Amino acid sequence: MSRTDAGLKVYGMSTSGNCHKVKLLLQQLGARYEWHEVDSADGQTRTAAFLALNPNGKVPVLQRNDGRVLTESNAILYWLAEGTPFLPADGWQRAQALSWMFFEQYSHEPYVAVARFISGWTPMDSPRRAELPRLRERADDALAVMERHLQAQAWFTGSDYGIADIALFAYTAVAGDGGIRLSLYPAVERWLQAVREQPAFVAMPLPDAQVQARFSASV
Amino acid sequence: MSRTDAGLKVYGMSTSGNCHKVKLLLQQLGARYEWHEVDSADGQTRTAAFLALNPNGKVPVLQRNDGRVLTESNAILYWLAEGTPFLPADGWQRAQALSWMFFEQYSHEPYVAVARFISGWTPMDSPRRAELPRLRERADDALAVMERHLQAQAWFTGSDYGIADIALFAYTAVAGDGGIRLSLYPAVERWLQAVREQPAFVAMPLPDAQVQARFSASV
Numbered sequence: 180m181s182r183t184d185a186g187l188k189v190y191g192m193s194t195s196g197n198c199h200k201v202k203l204l205l206q207q208l209g210a211r212y213e214w215h216e217v218d219s220a221d222g223q224t225r226t227a228a229f230l231a232l233n234p235n236g237k238v239p240v241l242q243r244n245d246g247r248v249l250t251e252s253n254a255i256l257y258w259l260a261e262g263t264p265f266l267p268a269d270g271w272q273r274a275q276a277l278s279w280m281f282f283e284q285y286s287h288e289p290y291v292a293v294a295r296f297i298s299g300w301t302p303m304d305s306p307r308r309a310e311l312p313r314l315r316e317r318a319d320d321a322l323a324v325m326e327r328h329l330q331a332q333a334w335f336t337g338s339d340y341g342i343a344d345i346a347l348f349a350y351t352a353v354a355g356d357g358g359i360r361l362s363l364y365p366a367v368e369r370w371l372q373a374v375r376e377q378p379a380f381v382a383m384p385l386p387d388a389q390v391q392a393r394f395s396a397s398v
Numbered sequence: 399m400s401r402t403d404a405g406l407k408v409y410g411m412s413t414s415g416n417c418h419k420v421k422l423l424l425q426q427l428g429a430r431y432e433w434h435e436v437d438s439a440d441g442q443t444r445t446a447a448f449l450a451l452n453p454n455g456k457v458p459v460l461q462r463n464d465g466r467v468l469t470e471s472n473a474i475l476y477w478l479a480e481g482t483p484f485l486p487a488d489g490w491q492r493a494q495a496l497s498w499m500f501f502e503q504y505s506h507e508p509y510v511a512v513a514r515f516i517s518g519w520t521p522m523d524s525p526r527r528a529e530l531p532r533l534r535e536r537a538d539d540a541l542a543v544m545e546r547h548l549q550a551q552a553w554f555t556g557s558d559y560g561i562a563d564i565a566l567f568a569y570t571a572v573a574g575d576g577g578i579r580l581s582l583y584p585a586v587e588r589w590l591q592a593v594r595e596q597p598a599f600v601a602m603p604l605p606d607a608q609v610q611a612r613f614s615a616s617v
Contacts, residue, residue, distance in 0.1 A: 182489075234543050234546050234547075235501060235505060235543050237505075247490070249490075249493055249494065249497060250497050250501075251496070251497040251500035251501060251504075252500075253496070253500050254493050254494075254496040254497035254499075254500050255493075257493055257496055258489065258490065258492075258493035258496075261489055261493075270401075270477065270480055271466070271468075271477065273477075274468055274473050274474075274476055274477035275468065275473075277470070277472070277473040277476055277477075277496075278468060278469050278470040278473035280473075280500075281470035281471075281472050281473050281499075281500070281503055282454060282469075282470060284500055284503055284504045285470075285503045285504070285507075285508075286454060286456075288504075289504075289508065323453075324453050324454050327453050328453075
């Protein structure tokens with residue numbers, strides 16, 4: 180029995196890259212699952228009911244039909260992908276995929292995703308907007324590391340497309356929303372397009388019009 | 399052949415928790431390895447030679463005798479531990495261990511470790527010290543999540559001590575250096591002691607006297 184036969188529920192916010200990662204892999208695995216929309220920008224991850232599910236108050240959360248819960252987007256990707264072509268069987272390659280996923284959460288997401296969040300989900304006069312120049316600078320550092328890798332190799336998960344690509348794709352694809360110029364990174368842009376051309380690819384939905392207007396006004 | 403028979407080199411800074419994780423596991427595996435000291439607080443991770451090893455400019459780095467390199471402390475722990483008692487054989491438990499390791503890098507280390515770094519490695523008049531109150535607040539959030547888990551369970555890796563415990567131990571054990579009050583978290587303190595009592599445990603060395611004096615002056 181496959182891991183995706185377990186009556187999976189995902190609690191997630193559709194316009195969050197961390198949540199979209201899980202949706203993208205589930206679609207590409209051909210899995211059946213229930214999606215429960217949780218708007219973390221509206222405080223829905225801080226309710227007592229949600230904190231009972233994940234005491235760390237973050238989406239996504241994966242829940243099995245026996246009630247057991249798994250948190251952290253990249254741990255969810257790993258569990259879903261183990262034993263499938265989305266994660267190499269070779270231990271060293273699996274560790275390299277994990278290395279890129281830890282890079283994503285430590286050196287990439289806190290800049291690329293946070294610049295996007297501040298640009299789109301805070302008022303135009305928010306004091307947090309003062310953080311944007313520094314966040315964009317650190318985002319550029321992360322993109323330069325990715326560019327260097329992609330000048331020599333096609334994918335991040337090993338010889339084939341897989342979960343490290345999915346993890347890095349989610350926020351890189353929408354980095355422009357946070358005012359980061361992807362055109363400076365041609366190998367990254369080629370790789371983004373190659374991900375979009377994978378079977379059963381699904382794009383992240385656009386946020387609402389107000390958020391989109393703030394993106395445009397922030398760059 | 400065990401993975402630790404591969405003539406391993408570690409490039410690390412002995413007083414960094416991320417590096418100490420790797421040393422602690424290698425000691426507990428009974429592995430032979432070479433340790434190459436790299437002082438990241440002194441710019442040694444930004445040299446051309448080091449960036450050729452890890453373009454992301456961070457320690458620790460694991461290198462095999464064939465030259466192949468693995469970065470990111472928790473990916474290194476995972477690779478070293480796979481197939482040993484430090485990582486469960488059960489896939490769901492392995493994913494839970496990974497979940498705690500991603501929690502460590504995203505919700506714990508950027509607060510607990512950075513509060514310690516600013517307290518000890520920046521001048522007493524550094525403007526970065528203005529970040530300390532907020533960092534300590536977020537560190538408290540992370541410790542509260544750990545406390546809640548440890549009130550019900552002995553370890554983070556599953557039913558036994560393992561790499562998620564090592565990953566979380568490294569900076570939690572020295573959280574006081576950054577002005578975080580561990581005495582508020584009795585279950586965390588019991589768990590820290592239980593880790594210290596594991597066979598072949600090795601403590602992180604103390605930083606130099608100037609750094610220690612700054613810790614004392616920062617709380």
